[in-house]
Amino acid sequence: MPQEDHEIFDLVSALEAAEGKGTTFYSLLEVSPSASSAEIGKAYRKKSISMHPDKNRGVKDAEKRYARLGVIAKILRDIEGRERYDFFYKNGVPKWRGTGYYYERFRPGLITVLIFLIILTSGIQHIIQRHNRTRDLSRIERFIRLGKATAYGPKGLAIEGKRKVRVPSGGGPRGGGGRMVDLLVDANVFILCAGPGRDPVLLDESMAPYPLIKDTWAISLFLSAYSRVARTIGTGRPTTKSNIHGAPEVESSGNETSDNPANETSSRKPISQAGGQRRKGTTKRK
Known part of the structure; x- marks a missing residue:
């Protein structure tokens, strides 16, 4: 990688640190990327007046900012230097990784x-x-x-x-x-x-029906799993109703009969009044 490119990378990094992330050579001079050399020179003279250290006494790093402005203007007014900067301006600037500049590549995750x-x-x-x-x-x-x-x-x-x-x-x-x-x-x-x-x-x-997107394995698998879950949810809960006391009871069919003969007998046994019922053919004891 040429030394001129390293100079551009260092300038971009320092410029964003001082003026804000996303600041470019063109935005610093307040010109468009298609500006001519004459327009860049005019913008540089105007900007150098406002950023001169004499007019920015007490401002931190005023001299560094002013010197950086001069280097940026020099690169943009040079044909070869501007072509190099425009290349990285459109395609992105490599990131510093401690020992050198490396392009930040997309590393997809497992999902x-x-x-x-x-x-x-x-x-x-x-x-x-x-x-x-x-x-x-x-x-x-x-x-x-x-x-x-x-x-x-x-x-x-x-x-x-x-x-x-x-x-x-x-x-x-x-x-x-x-x-x-x-x-x-x-x-x-x-x-x-x-x-x-x-x-x-x-x-x-x-x-030979026309194949649809839902016929692919991924969509078919998803629809099959969804239908199974829907059937499980729909059939896994018994129908219940509440009695007069508010307690839920399972609804049963009216045609069911008891398997216990005692229950059947007891269900048919009439209810007697209090005091019992007198038998026929018996004499009352004195």
Whole structure:
């Protein structure tokens, strides 16, 4: 790093310490960064009068401030010196780290790195999903074209009724050979699924839905976790009601019956009046 740059760094550090953080060579002279050399010279003469030590008696470091002003004006009026300062003025000045000047670099933390990786992997997954959809649409269109060509012939004249045809799946070399796929051709083209009792599946764009951002792993994982928590909160609390004394009791169904016969008997036993009830066929003792 050239010595001239060190001089600029030292001046910037001393200027901010004396005049306030963010003070620049241009703001000190009260000119714009696009000012010409003549405008800088005029601003320097005006500023040197107000900052002269004779007019600032008793002001701390008045002579240092005045000398610093002269050096700054000299750098800005020099073509090469101004180009060097403008470079650091636009891109930032390195920070002093005890043994030299070092550029202050951004050091992301663990959370920032994780967020970046989540966004990056989700973006890559979304791009792959869109690519796979384009590939699937191409295969669907190919099956439809081959199915109709096989069913209706080269002229493509539609024939009434359904026709079952077999076309190559495209797994062989140059799209031919390999496994065969059974199709059912009508006004539309259907793919016949293996296995008894399975209905034909219509070949159209609905078989390759457009991938959404929520289909990426990060959003899907978040939505799944959120739905589980919501279900747990919604079903984890029993419905309660309060009795006349204010104590909560669990609401139970009116169709429940007691498993204890004694309870059933006691519930059916009529309530007798005080003093008891006289039995029939008994004589009163004298």
